[in-house]
Amino acid sequence: MGKSGSGKTSMRSIIFSNYIARDTRRLGATIDVEHSHVRFLGNLVLNLWDCGGQEAFMENYFASQRDHIFKNVEVLIYVFDVESRDVEKDMHYYQSCLEAILTNSKDAKIFCLIHKMDLVQEDQRDKIYNERVLELQTRSLPLQVIPFRTSIWDETLYKAWSSIVYSLIPNVQLLESHLDNFAKICEADEIVLFERMTFLVIAHSTRVDNGDVHRFEKISNIIKQFKLSCSRTQGSFQSMEVRHSNFAGFIDYLTGNTYVMVIMSDPTIQSAATLMNISIARKHFEKLEGAQFSK
Amino acid sequence: MSYSDYGDNDPIYGDDLADEDRESRPRLMLMGLRRSGKSSIQRVVFHKMTPTETLFLESTSKINKDNIHSFIDFQVWDFPGQMDFFDPTFDTTAIFGEVGALVFVIDSQDDYMEALARLHSTVVAAYRVNPNITFEVFIHKVDGLSEDYKIDTQRDIQQTTTDELADAGLENVQLAFYLTSIYDHSIFEAFSKVIQKLIPQLPTLENLLNILCANSGIEKAFLFDVISKIYIATDSSPVDSQSYEICSDMIDVIIDISSIYGRAAIGAKRNHEAFSVIKMGNGTVLYLREVNKYLALICLLRAETFEKQGLIDYNVHCFKEAMDQVFELKRAERTRREMEANQLLEQQQHNGLYGHG
Numbered sequence: 001m002g003k004s005g006s007g008k009t010s011m012r013s014i015i016f017s018n019y020i021a022r023d024t025r026r027l028g029a030t031i032d033v034e035h036s037h038v039r040f041l042g043n044l045v046l047n048l049w050d051c052g053g054q055e056a057f058m059e060n061y062f063a064s065q066r067d068h069i070f071k072n073v074e075v076l077i078y079v080f081d082v083e084s085r086d087v088e089k090d091m092h093y094y095q096s097c098l099e100a101i102l103t104n105s106k107d108a109k110i111f112c113l114i115h116k117m118d119l120v121q122e123d124q125r126d127k128i129y130n131e132r133v134l135e136l137q138t139r140s141l142p143l144q145v146i147p148f149r150t151s152i153w154d155e156t157l158y159k160a161w162s163s164i165v166y167s168l169i170p171n172v173q174l175l176e177s178h179l180d181n182f183a184k185i186c187e188a189d190e191i192v193l194f195e196r197m198t199f200l201v202i203a204h205s206t207r208v209d210n211g212d213v214h215r216f217e218k219i220s221n222i223i224k225q226f227k228l229s230c231s232r233t234q235g236s237f238q239s240m241e242v243r244h245s246n247f248a249g250f251i252d253y254l255t256g257n258t259y260v261m262v263i264m265s266d267p268t269i270q271s272a273a274t275l276m277n278i279s280i281a282r283k284h285f286e287k288l289e290g291a292q293f294s295k
Numbered sequence: 296m297s298y299s300d301y302g303d304n305d306p307i308y309g310d311d312l313a314d315e316d317r318e319s320r321p322r323l324m325l326m327g328l329r330r331s332g333k334s335s336i337q338r339v340v341f342h343k344m345t346p347t348e349t350l351f352l353e354s355t356s357k358i359n360k361d362n363i364h365s366f367i368d369f370q371v372w373d374f375p376g377q378m379d380f381f382d383p384t385f386d387t388t389a390i391f392g393e394v395g396a397l398v399f400v401i402d403s404q405d406d407y408m409e410a411l412a413r414l415h416s417t418v419v420a421a422y423r424v425n426p427n428i429t430f431e432v433f434i435h436k437v438d439g440l441s442e443d444y445k446i447d448t449q450r451d452i453q454q455t456t457t458d459e460l461a462d463a464g465l466e467n468v469q470l471a472f473y474l475t476s477i478y479d480h481s482i483f484e485a486f487s488k489v490i491q492k493l494i495p496q497l498p499t500l501e502n503l504l505n506i507l508c509a510n511s512g513i514e515k516a517f518l519f520d521v522i523s524k525i526y527i528a529t530d531s532s533p534v535d536s537q538s539y540e541i542c543s544d545m546i547d548v549i550i551d552i553s554s555i556y557g558r559a560a561i562g563a564k565r566n567h568e569a570f571s572v573i574k575m576g577n578g579t580v581l582y583l584r585e586v587n588k589y590l591a592l593i594c595l596l597r598a599e600t601f602e603k604q605g606l607i608d609y610n611v612h613c614f615k616e617a618m619d620q621v622f623e624l625k626r627a628e629r630t631r632r633e634m635e636a637n638q639l640l641e642q643q644q645h646n647g648l649y650g651h652g
Contacts, residue, residue, distance in 0.1 A: 212555055215555045215556075218551070218555060219552065219555065222547075222548055222551045222552065223548070225544075225547075225548075226544055226545075226547075226548045229540065229541060229544040230541065230544075230575060232537070232540070233537040233538070233540070233541050234577060235541075235575035235576055235577040235579055236575060236576030236577065237573070237575060237576070238573075238574040238575055238576050239573070239574045240548075240571065240572065240573040240574070241570075241571060241572045241573075242549055242552055242553065242569075242570075242571045243568075243569065243570040243571065244553055244556075244557045244568070244569050244570075245568055245569075246557060247553075247556045247557055249552055249556055263556055
């Protein structure tokens with residue numbers, strides 16, 4: 001949810017429908033609520049409710065559709081336009097929203113995205129963001145919010161959505177422990193698991209720290225862009241291998257719903273060995289995934 | 296810096312040395328009326344600026360010499376559009392004397408009659424000084440035109456300029472026309488073609504690529520300049536823009552990923568052995584191998600052929616060696632010339648004549 005024009009539909013289109021940032025300009029305003037079911041990780045279905053932000057709709061949500069909208073909410077994602085002039089009004093709607101959540105589904109997780117950060121001058125970003133977050137936190141008590149700064153033009157969008165999705169996946173710890181094991185067996189520096197359609201990060205296992213904290217989002221962004229350019233040439237991205245003098249990276253599908261990225265730093269380990277390891281791990285993770293979702 | 300240091304393709308040239316190696320660096324000149332998009336082209340192609348950022352570029356007010364340190368050391372001279380370089384104080388011989396290619400940029404969204412007149416006078420003046428220049432006309436900003444209108448514009452411009460040149464008695468001047476835009480790959484493709492004309496080894500390189508393709512079952516091979524994503528040679532099968540685009544996107548992906556995970560490499564010596572394989576769902580395999588500091592070979596091949604990866608690796612290795620030999624010749628030639636220049640310089644210094652710098 002969020003005010004009209006704050007960028008909710010643009011965001012959704014980029015992450016779930018393979019839009020590129022430039023194309024979102026063509027999107028019109030959302031009328032009422034757009035429901036979309038996104039199959040994520042195959043069996044996990046996300047019900048995404050994109051709520052139109054124009055005032056008439058907003059009033060409507062809080063009055064007549066209150067039960068319908070706010071029942072059984074697992075995650076509320078509220079989008080703020082950082083450039084918005086009318087902060088007071090934004091806050092008013094936001095608080096009404098929280099009230100409704102509190103009465104109808106009080107276990108919901110709440111994420112606040114301070115969006116369109118690219119429009120703020122670079123040196124001001126930290127300051128403005130921190131101010132907003134502080135205000136949000138005091139205003140949303142007693143509920144805890146998780147804030148993010150985002151922009152559709154860079155990888156911050158992937159960071160926010162990866163964390164949102166991460167909180168929704170059951171048994172992430174189990175998955176991560178298996179990844180750790182896998183990393184140990186093939187002596188990898190790092191293994192990252194991505195969702196197949198959206199290329200959001202699901203889980204990762206790091207043995208040698210790289211130092212760049214935003215690397216996963218960057219990779220998501222890079223690969224997603226490349227996937228799009230592949231589809232323009234009637235091909236689809238399948239797998240890749242990059243080898244440099246000091247590292248080797250492999251990106252390949254792991255299960256029907258996931259891609260895996262394996263980073264190796266030992267140059268003496270042959271590519272074939274790693275590829276073999278990945279293909280053997282496939283069966284194991286396939287089974288794991290099957291067990292996880294049949295529960 | 297000793298002179299032998301810059302005998303090989305070390306990119307760090309002092310500006311004061313530019314006089315001596317000028318002839319070994321084909322010069323590329325960008326010209327056109329004000330606001331025709333010259334600086335934007337330069338930024339997008341050689342400095343990796345995104346097209347939207349170019350909106351904020353200020354207009355250029357002086358000749359902007361830009362040495363591109365890439366595989367071939369070419370220079371872009373970005374002439375400001377509002378300057379009248381036919382002023383008698385301007386030394387046309389110095390300007391056009393050693394130019395390899397003259398790129399004239401025409402804004403296709405504007406009324407281009409003035410630009411055509413300027414193009415005509417430029418070509419006449421430049422041809423008189425240096426008949427070896429290749430003239431290239433970029434009909435620019437075509438992203439705003441419809442498909443039919445693009446063709447019409449090109450035909451119109453082409454017709455007008457060749458007629459005018461014929462009237463001036465210069466029928467044998469060859470002009471090449473390109474439709475370009477910075478918002479897609481067309482500007483890179485146009486530059487690729489321009490630069491290919493400036494490479495003396497091109498026939499040899501093409502021949503080598505042809506041999507490689509024929510013997511390894513490769514469908515298409517490009518030799519890319521990694522920095523600018525311009526391809527400097529390809530085999531003789533026709534180029535379709537899709538495969539070019541996917542290859543240049545591949546370079547982007549690999550550079551991006553390497554910049555994340557290859558950072559530890561900065562201190563260590565790089566041995567130019569970057570290698571990458573991307574497999575696509577439709578059975579195409581993209582194969583990249585770094586050939587030297589600036590160049591990378593990208594091949595497109597079928598997955599069936601790629602089963603014999605060892606064979607392809609070996610063939611590419613042979614290709615790499617052959618290429619090294621080709622450039623070794625050029626380098627030896629250049630070093631020899633530099634040695635001579637060096638001797639001359641020492642002599643001058645000895646005689647106390649070296650005082651202009």
